[in-house]
Amino acid sequence: MITKRPSIAPQQFDDAQAAYAQVVAIYDANIGYLRDAMKRFVAGEDVGEHVRACYPYVRVHTDTVARADSRLAFGFVAGPGTYETTLTRPDLFARYYLQQFKLLLKNHSNRHVKLEVGVSGQPIPIHFSFAEHEHIEGTLSAERRLLMRDVFDLPNLAAMDDGIANGTHEPMPGEAQPLSLFTAPRVDYSLQRLRHYTGTSCEHFQKFVLFTNYQFYIDEFIKLGHELMASPSASPGDDYIAFVEPGNLVMRRVGQASVPGDAHGAPPPRLPQMPGYHLIRADGTGISMVNIGVGPANAKTITDHIAVLRPHVWLMLGHCAGLRNTQELGDYVLAHGYVREDHVLDEDLPLWVPIPPLAEVQVAIEAAVAEVTQLTGHDLKRVMRTGTVASTDNRNWELLPQRTPERRFSQSRAIALDMESATIAANGFRFRVPYGTLLCVSDKPMHGEIKLPGMANQFYRDRVDQHLRIGMRAMELLRALGVDKLHSRKLRSFTEVAFQ
Numbered sequence: 001m002i003t004k005r006p007s008i009a010p011q012q013f014d015d016a017q018a019a020y021a022q023v024v025a026i027y028d029a030n031i032g033y034l035r036d037a038m039k040r041f042v043a044g045e046d047v048g049e050h051v052r053a054c055y056p057y058v059r060v061h062t063d064t065v066a067r068a069d070s071r072l073a074f075g076f077v078a079g080p081g082t083y084e085t086t087l088t089r090p091d092l093f094a095r096y097y098l099q100q101f102k103l104l105l106k107n108h109s110n111r112h113v114k115l116e117v118g119v120s121g122q123p124i125p126i127h128f129s130f131a132e133h134e135h136i137e138g139t140l141s142a143e144r145r146l147l148m149r150d151v152f153d154l155p156n157l158a159a160m161d162d163g164i165a166n167g168t169h170e171p172m173p174g175e176a177q178p179l180s181l182f183t184a185p186r187v188d189y190s191l192q193r194l195r196h197y198t199g200t201s202c203e204h205f206q207k208f209v210l211f212t213n214y215q216f217y218i219d220e221f222i223k224l225g226h227e228l229m230a231s232p233s234a235s236p237g238d239d240y241i242a243f244v245e246p247g248n249l250v251m252r253r254v255g256q257a258s259v260p261g262d263a264h265g266a267p268p269p270r271l272p273q274m275p276g277y278h279l280i281r282a283d284g285t286g287i288s289m290v291n292i293g294v295g296p297a298n299a300k301t302i303t304d305h306i307a308v309l310r311p312h313v314w315l316m317l318g319h320c321a322g323l324r325n326t327q328e329l330g331d332y333v334l335a336h337g338y339v340r341e342d343h344v345l346d347e348d349l350p351l352w353v354p355i356p357p358l359a360e361v362q363v364a365i366e367a368a369v370a371e372v373t374q375l376t377g378h379d380l381k382r383v384m385r386t387g388t389v390a391s392t393d394n395r396n397w398e399l400l401p402q403r404t405p406e407r408r409f410s411q412s413r414a415i416a417l418d419m420e421s422a423t424i425a426a427n428g429f430r431f432r433v434p435y436g437t438l439l440c441v442s443d444k445p446m447h448g449e450i451k452l453p454g455m456a457n458q459f460y461r462d463r464v465d466q467h468l469r470i471g472m473r474a475m476e477l478l479r480a481l482g483v484d485k486l487h488s489r490k491l492r493s494f495t496e497v498a499f500q
Contacts, residue, residue, distance in 0.1 A: 005033055005053060010118030016101035019058065022117040023097065024090045026056035030119070034129040034152075041151060042139060051152050053129075055086040055184040057120035059176060060104055060498075062113050073489045074500040075103025077179070083498065084176035086120045086184035088128070089191065092203060095284065096310055100180075100499045120184075122159065126152035128188040132201060132264075160186035165307075165431055166348050167493055180499040181431065182308050190305035197302060198276030198290060199246030199268050202309065203261075206278055206286035208475040209311050211299070213318040213420055216464045218277060218291045224468070225279055229253045242280040246272055274302050285312070287475050292420060296342035296393050299423035307431035310500060312486050313361065313478050315436045316424045317471040320389065320416040322441035323409050330463045332384040332470075334365055335437035338422035339390035339412045345423060349430050355422070356429075360485060361436035361478065362386075368474035369438070372466060387415035389437060391422030416441065432491040432500070438474070440467050 006029035013019035030053035037051040061082045077083045090097060101115055126148070140148065163169035165181045182190075191202045212218065225243035229251045233239055243251045248265040252258050279287045290306075292298045303314070320333060336357040369384050370376055390409055394400070409417070421437040428435030440463055478486060487500050 005051075006030055006119075008119055010116055012114040012116050014105060014112075014114050016098055016105055016115070019101050019115040019117050020090065020094070020098050023056045023058065023087050026117070026119055027088065027090050030054060030056075030124060031129050034124060034126060035131070038126060038129070038152070041144075041148065044144075047151060050150070051126075052123050055088055055120050055122050055124055056090075057084055057086050057118055057122075058101070058179065059084040059116040059118075060108070060113055060179065061116075062108055062111055064111055072103075072107070072484070073487050073492055074496070075100065075498060076107040077104075077177070077498045078495040082176040083179040085178060085180035085497075085499065086122050088124075088184035088188050092191075096500075104498060122184065123153035123156075125155040125185065125188070127155060128185070128192070132195070155185065155189060159183065160189050162186070162304075162348065164497065178497050180497055187308045190308040193301075193305045194276075194309075197272055197274045197305070199248075199272035200244055200276045200278065201248055204244045204248065204278040204280065204288070205276070205306065205309050205311075206280065206288045207284055207310075207312040208287045208479060209306060209314040210287060210289040210471050210475070211292050211302070211314060211316050211318070211420070211424055212289065213292060213294055213418070214464075215291055217317060217468050218275065218289065220465050220468045221277055221279075221289045224472075225277065226251065228279070239281055240279050240286055241282055242278075244278040244280060246275045246277075274298060285479055287472060295419050296344045296391060296423040299342075299420040300344045300427060303424055303427040303431070303433075307427065307433055311433055312483055313434045313436070313475065314424065314428060315361075315365070315438065315471055315474065316421045317467055318418060318420060318439055319442035320418040320421075320439040322416055323390075324385075324415050327385065327415070327441050329441055330383075331441045332369060332467070333389060333416040333437075333439040333441065334362065334369075334384055334386045335389040335416075335421060335425070335439070336362065336386050337388040338425055339388060339408075339414055340422045340426060341390060341392045341394075342419070342423045342426075343393050345426050345430070349426050353429070355425050356490065358434050358436065358488070358490060360481060360488070361434055361474075364477040364481070365436055365438050365470070365474045367477055368470045372470045372473055385415055388413050389421050389439065390414040390417045391419055392417065393419065429491060432487070434478075434486050434488075434491070436474070438467070438471060 008026050011022055033053045037047045041047050059082060060077060062077060063080050160183060164178045169178060171177055194202050228240055229243050232254055241253050241256050247268040250262040250265050274290050274292050276288060276290045290302055292302050338355050340351055370380050373383065375383060390412060416439055418439060425435045425437060
């Protein structure tokens, strides 16, 4: 029983592992204190006037401009000053924190910079202290729940905005510069939302993420995941060890032993809003896939939250309307630019900001299409066209006066239209997550070829499996490329945070 708030003095470290261990010690002590107080509160005890515990922080200070390896895109501060961020869930982010700590120490070793770790002044909201399978708040009476607001700190939205990522954050006089895009409360908030929206724990998310707007792709992903789990590893690159479905249902690969957490899984009574599925690798670099459904609001919502997990790449695989008469149903569209008529990010990322294609991602997708289709040269160009994709928030854009949308699409040189791709790419740009889009033409409404049931069914049978395999192969090629090349300088601002 921890009845007294832990008191831990700040310490400085020149070893990343030791600094990380101190983060763990502070976090565990403060979370333990909150959980114990909450349990006693639920039991009816008087736990005091106010119970507060705070997140750990990491801070660095340098007196000179960084002299880091100029090829790096992250791992060093922008210039002289003090930089700081709060941290959460060191169990989940162990690899990530250790990597960032090691890079900071390495890239500033000539100035003997140390990492300071201590207890911040940022309270941990009581809701973010609960273990995943604890639902103790639900046992409280209405009066006791109301009293909880006076006794514990609740989530404060003012402490978790995206000003750092948006480039609008201005520290107060004397306040440290940000060291990371996301503060600990912002991360915790997204971890809670991910579990709600996808029906799976954040622990299962992998570093390579596929998004789709059709359940047919998910059906194929499930089928492929089950096939892989039912057979021994067949090739050096095929080292997936588990497949996870909503409800945290874990299927281990043949020969892989289960782990204690597997037993917590159970089929959900209904699928969540944006169900997530995960093809797991031991190092976390497998593939997650989320059915975001239709529309830019869902696309923004899910990428807002997955971004805190710092994925290496996310790709959009979905259907689109072909806008050119030369396109055929089933042709692929590799986006190299976007017309943003989705409107959901206008306040966070102005429309005048270009969303550029990322060479590494573009090359990997094109190589994957060639490999899976076994087409090259002119034959490859016949089934895949590179160009601008327009994303709209108006699902019935076809019902607008025809000259209006047709003129805009023609002026933009768009070759395809959907409702999600520009949002996913723009949020990738905004959150420094490499992004890409490969769509498949499922109808051509401007040319009289609308999506009819019979046509759609045949199209799904012919294309979905191939399209998914292309997306997965592109992810494998990007994984082989390496993290340093993926997180390039293209997505970094003038005065960028040190954490990737």
